[in-house]
Amino acid sequence: MIRARSLGRQARRKAVSGSGELAGPAAVPPAPDRAALREAALAHLARFGTTRQGLEQVLLRRVARWRAQAQAAGADGAGEQAQALAVVCAEIAQDMVRLGAVDxxxxxxxxxxxxxxxxxxxxxxxxxxxxxxxxxxxxxxxxxxxxxxxxxxxxxRGQEYGESDYGRGLSAAERELCAGLVLARKRRFGPFGSPAQEGPDTEGAVESESAEDWAAGEWDEDVPPKGPAARRTMRGGRRADARGVHRALGVLARAGFARDTAARVLEMTREEADEWLERLKAES
Structure with missing residues (x-):
């Protein structure tokens, strides 16, 4: 049994050319040259948009895969050759910038x-x-x-910026508001929440806190609400509404929105929110 296994291993190691001799060590894959790396860069740019640094990282990963294969095959000097190819990768990425393929x-x-x-x-x-x-x-x-x-x-200044159409018609603050409304629509709160999630005091609480209490407070939806609006909400039996407002504030805060933007999102009516999103859609 043991002999049969040994013979089987030897048979699997024999070359398939018919010579019957044992195959040597695994062949070392050829290193990617400048032409191969340039072709890889063009193939990547044909499918994806990227930056100069992003393209360089794509090429460096290709070189790293070759180095791992070469070292596994027992090649000497693979690390030094990979370092030399890293310089080539940077040069190719810069060439793509000069050609306008990367902007x-x-x-x-x-x-x-x-x-x-x-x-x-x-x-x-x-x-x-x-x-x-x-x-x-x-x-x-x-x-x-x-x-x-x-x-x-x-x-x-040497880069060609061109005329930006990123925010045509909307200011930076208005784009931020639209982005907050998109998030509110995804998470179904604020103007996009169901009527059961809102109470009569919720809008007033948001409006009052945004003007009176938010400047010195912390973004934490787990902290009990404070301030006159929150007390009015509690007295009105709207604890669930207050918790919902604070949860919504937490979502917006973790997403990076400022308090004034979050306040505008939560106090907006559905009709107003839809109008803002239509403006964003028209510019896209």
Whole structure:
């Protein structure tokens, strides 16, 4: 039995060419050269939008996969060769920028428009863009949209910004309000909540707190409500409504929305909210 297993292992190791001799160690895969990496970059750009840093990371992952395979095959110097290829990856990414195939500003504007339509706050959008390698001056311009003037940093003046259509017709604050309304519609609170979730004192509580109590408070939906509006809500037997308001505030706060924006979202009527969302839809 043991001998049969040994013979079986030897048979599996034999080359399939018919020579009958044992195969040697696994062949070392060829390292990707500049041409191969350039083709990989073009193939990626044909399918996805990305930034210069994002494209460089795609190419570096390809080199890292080759290095792991080469080291597993026992190749010497794979690490040093991978380091040399990392420089090539950076050069190819920069070439794509010069050719116009990669445009960080265009990517940032398009991604920001999409994220607003999904209910992301400006704070969340800026974090998202920073994680993808968009420079701070470009992020600042994206957040301002049509309110932005020339690029605020000399280091990015060489990039072609073009005329932004990111927020045409809406100010930055209005876009933020629309994003908050999108989130409210998704989570079904505020103007999009069911009538059973709201009480007669809820709108007044939100309006009063936004003006009187929110400036020094903390964003925490688990903290019991305070202030005259909250006491009035409690006395009116609206504890469930107050908890619902604070839960909604917590959702908006965790998403990155400021208190004044959250207050406007929660105190808005359904008709007003629908009008704002129609304006956002018309610009998209």
């Amino acid at each position: 960080d500003a265009a990517f940032a504007h398009a991604r920001a428009r999409r994220l607003v339509r999904t209910g992301r706050s400006s704070r969340a959008i800026e974090v998202h863009l920073a994680a993808r390698g968009v420079a701070a001056p470009i992020r600042a311009q994206v957040m301002l949209g049509d309110e932005a003037e020339s690029p605020p940093d000399e280091a990015v």
